[in-house]
Amino acid sequence: MEALKHKNQQDPLFIAWKNRSVEFMKAYQDQSVKSMLANCSKDCQIAFNPLGQQGKGNVHEVGKAIWVSLIDSFPSLDNTINAVIKENDSIRCEVTIHGKQEKDFGDLKTKGHAFEEDHIFIFKMDDKGFINDISIYWNHENFIKQLTA
Template sequence: MMTAKQNTALVEEFFDRYRGHDVQGMAELCSINADFSYPPFELWGKQRVLRGDGKVGTVGKAIWAGLINSFPDLTNVVHSVTANDDGDVVAQIGISGTQRSPWGYVLPQGKTYDEPHLFIFRIGEDGLIASVTAYWNNGAISRQLGHLEVD
């Protein structure tokens, strides 16, 4: 098991790589079968709903790459990281970017969003990230991007 200090450093490295748009590098910090959950993420289609739940290597990498493609200046600010010796890590992160191409159903208007995110990580015994979960206010991001949707 890693110490709280090592767990903190691992998560900080994850966000350094995210800031550098290194999706493969982010995934390399995760175990091969790491869980991925972004509960606010949903894309509704005519016959299916895509949700942000699955594995880092499949769903996670695709979402991260899509965000970076749609928001080429995507960045993050690490406000706090709290960890323990049991592998639990919570990070308060600010994520922002200017939309340059479509993101789901949100068409680009050249607008920027800046929204706090809460990330919860679980570090495995192998010293890699075993799960990533994140929460944010999807409605606030849509509003900032000028996307007002009515069901």
């Protein structure tokens, strides 16, 4: 029982991985990009898949830039973790992200609209249990529609 309460090597892997993924998402809820990145390895790669090539790269560069800008444009940005599921060698977090746009976000001019959109985060971990790869999926068309309608 004690082994389950503490994050040590005796934990079944999936529990440590799920804990790590939830820590990351909670840091996102707190809008602390620093804490989000603290859960990631130095070489962690990220792919904001609907954004194509410009949404891919090292999380400490590409991820950080996008999240800082997103939080700046959507000060009420928050998420609800719907489920955390282990899938083979990864953890799938199903979350609903919501927020109201207060500033322009890239080419997306603000109309003061709010959005609420389901996202899937796929996390892979390294040997030390840090996040080593993040892949994010959402319906970008629907996201844009909510903000521009």
